[in-house]
Amino acid sequence: MQVHFSSLVILALASLAKSTSSTEYGTVVGIDLGTTYSCVAIYQGGRVDIITNEQGNRVTPSWVGFNGHERMIGEPAKQAFHTIPSQTIFDVKRLIGCRFDELSLSEDVRHWPFKVVDNNGQPAVEVVYQGETKIFEISAMILGRLKETAESYLGRPVTHAVVTVPAYFNNEQRQATKDAGHIAGMTVLRIINEPTAAAIAYGLDKQGGESNMVVYDLGGGTFDVSLLRVRNGVFEVLTTDGNAHLGGEDFDNRVIDYLINKYEKQTTINVSKNKRALSKLKREVEKAKRTLSSQLTTRLEIESFEGGNDYSAVLTRAKFEELNLDLFKKTLEPIVRVLEDAHLKPENIDDVVLVGGSTRIPIVRQLLREFFGGREPRMGINPDEAVAYGAAIQGGILSGATPFNDEIILIDVCPFTLGIMTKGGVFSPLISRNTPIPARKSEIFSTASDNQRSVLIQVLQGDNHLAKDNIMLGTFKLNGIPPAAQGVPQIEVTFEVDANGILMVVAHDRDSGNLESIMITSERNQLAKTDLVRMVQEAKAYSLGDKEVHARAAALNHLQQAIVSKRDLIKIQHPHSQNLTIYAELAQLSDWADTRGEFADMVKLGTRIDKLNNINLDQNGQAIATPAMTKTTDPELVQTTHARPLESNTSEEPVSVTSTDMLETAVSGSHPNPLIPWDEL
Incomplete structure (x- = not known):
């Protein structure tokens, strides 16, 4: 159930009026809330500063651990992983906005040592903290720590942020991210797509001429590809594609499964259920993967791996590539699709920009070089920081801190048609694909039978004539329609997509004045105000x-x-x-x-x-x-x-x-x- 949004970045020549409230925001931080690592940055003094955490590092592990009465966030949680694996949470971005019964989630849970429970149809992390079993909003904790990191650096409170999400994130996931920011004590002024943020970071120095740019964003748990056209100061994201479950964590898991099987063959002992052993193995595999980006071979050494036995294994770059070759090649599929959507060929691409830590893997760069006819991908900005860098620039624009406040405008477009199901299972569109957003569109509908007292509004996404072939986003009912002959009542249905890509649908009976609405962030997942x-x-x-x-x-x-x-x-x-x-x-x-x-x-x-x-x-x-x-x-x-x-x-x-x-x-x-x-x- 996904609503995809691509983006348009324009360097405008005309001056635009500013919101008088921008000065009230203070410093607006830019946050890349990643699957494995997160990063916070600010724009000040004419430049972007990536803020270091307490340990002096520019990125913070997206990990949270609970040890008795102590909560650990970031590197302390990751370091304590092997001692409290069932109480250490990571990869939580893969839980945002998904259903508990989704197949992809079950595959993730197989590799997680912590407990994921069904909380009214939503996956929730359950841990023991301060003597009680609790369910936590982990993303909010990570955002809260990034907020504290920025406050420590600035010496003043941080109340507003720009937070990035994968381009394929649907309405539910976007709203869940905003909610997490609110829980962390911040107002999320803007949710922007990660490739769009990277485009801002890379695109500010592009002037004149015309070129086509592909942003290839391969992170720890997500994958995005965006195609941009750069022309006379205009940066337009033409098409975007991606994969919700493809990234460095998946590469690690392939190696972990391989080593588990290898150990079992050597010892007849299966450690797949041994959380402590797996936590140690996960740590060493991640380290080995990084080493293999610069070396051809590495050795994993684990003390007291299982039953007091040490474990040692050699892993070569060739074996790592063999284990994951199908996944690496899978990253080329979205590139093919975005090129087809834009009616372009690989030889029409002038720049390939790499974003995300997993783009350091040599075979990834090799496949991209081959695909684009020998063109060398570029990494002008640290790939771990490019997204936060662009988010910080957008934060600076919103707060009025940048010298180019009158020059950059972000205009998102909806590349999929949104509408409702009408009589006969027909899909009736209201907002067409590629409509610039924010957007608002209303149409009049009526009842399908005499004396019909209510109507069911079924909201869908897709381009197919039959509703059943499209994606259901949500449903709600409008009651209290006065008795009348078929086709007489006038029911006005309004679709509105805001700048964050979040859809609101309103149904209004003009005769009775009754009105019902739904924000398509989740019939299931949206948090109540009291919550x-x-x-x-x-x-x-x-x-x-x-x-x-x-x-x-x-x-x-x-x-x-x-x-x-x-x-x-x-x-x-x-x-x-x-x-x-x-x-x-x-x-x-x-x-x-x-x-x-x-x-x-x-x-x-x-x-x-x-x-x-x-x-x-x-x-x-x-x-x-x-x-x-x-x-x-x-x-x-x-x-x-x-x-x-x-x-x-x-x-x-x-x-x-x-x-x-x-x-x-x-x-x-x-x-x-x-x-x-x-x-x-």
Whole structure:
């Protein structure tokens, strides 16, 4: 059930009026919400900046993990995959807007270690978090983390975004993506097609003349091909095609299945149901695939793969290509279709632009070179970042931040006919294919029998005369029609497609004034307002929970560093002191931090840091009597019974030092980990 939208990008010479509200948007971020990796970018200072995440990387894995009371997003989730495979979620883009009973989903589920359940006909991810079994909006969590990444970079809140989707995404999937942005705390100003965003990124420097460009976008889980015509500053996406389930993940899965079978032949052990083993194998296969883009052979090494046994296997580029050759060749089929739709031949194409991480695979480039008569594909922009790059430019246009705000206009067109089914199963079109959008079209229909009190509006997509040969998008009923002879009632049906490619259908009985409508985003999937409000509140709560976890981790790290710092400083300042009380206190705190610190709340961590700050020696190397040095009644500390003092290396007289001296000495460079006061954490 897909509605496809292609796009027209125009560099206009005439100035257009701006929306006065654009200045209220602030910085509009551009987000590429990918199957395997996501990327966020902004336009500022006359250029596009790809924003790095906490780990310093320009792309973030589209992964979310749940470990007890901790939620991990991005690289931390991916790194913890082999320890909690059933609680680590990835490839969630393949769940957006699809039905639970779709065949393609069942094939995906076979390779996923996490649980996918039927939630009123929709696939939903079920995990255990904070002791409860819950269903989460994973895409919103990823978008929320990208939002936080941008806010950290900018130093101010981010409230508006441009988010990209595959060109083949239907209405449901587009609306689900907008909903995810809303849950993440952003208004999605525009949903644009990924190839269109890439066209913007690549096309800004194209001036004059006329050329035809193919954008080949092969990512981790999706595939798009768009054909553009560039002419005197006009960038027109003529045709678009794609495959919802074709990308790097599918290539990985072929190798994983091959290695599982190979291991079973060698050991008679089938690991296809062993989630921990599969998680380790998935990680190594992805790494091997990347290596084979630059080398002819690589070795996979997995420790404790299964039953305590290690696993080692050699994978060659030739074997990788053999396992996936049919899939690689399958990417040429949409190219053939877009050329046929545009009545062009391969020799008519001037540029082939590569987008998506999977375009780094050598055989992909080889097949494209052969298909286009030896023309070398180009990757002027990092293929992982090109889509976010273009989305950021569009965000800059919407916010008024770009110098070419008067020059770029995006006009989407609907390449498929949209209409309703009428008497006899006939398809009656309202919006014809290639109609520019936003678009609105109304027609008058009537009843098929005498005294008919209701009509069923069946919305379809397609170009076939018979409704049954087209794709059903949704249905709704208009009731309360006054009794009248057949053909007398006047029922006005209006189709409206907005700039995001989302279809709204309204049926209005002119006599009674009754009106019914449906937004073709999903009879099944569209979230109710109450659900959206609840999910927004939950997202905020989870974000606060993440911040608390990070704050506790930072406090524990500071405590452990400060214990080492104080112990080392005592050794330096009092090299021959044998004060057992001091070392016992430090040992108790260190043991507590190692065994219980991970699970302690901020109050308990603060108490331990206060205790540490109160551990001091007088000028004779004796412990100063402070609340921290009195006999402890803390049940979490009295369990420590063994404390080993630091050995003295010299017989020199002790040097007097206070806690302030210790802090200043550490800060001045005598030790890399200074004692940090609790109120400064």
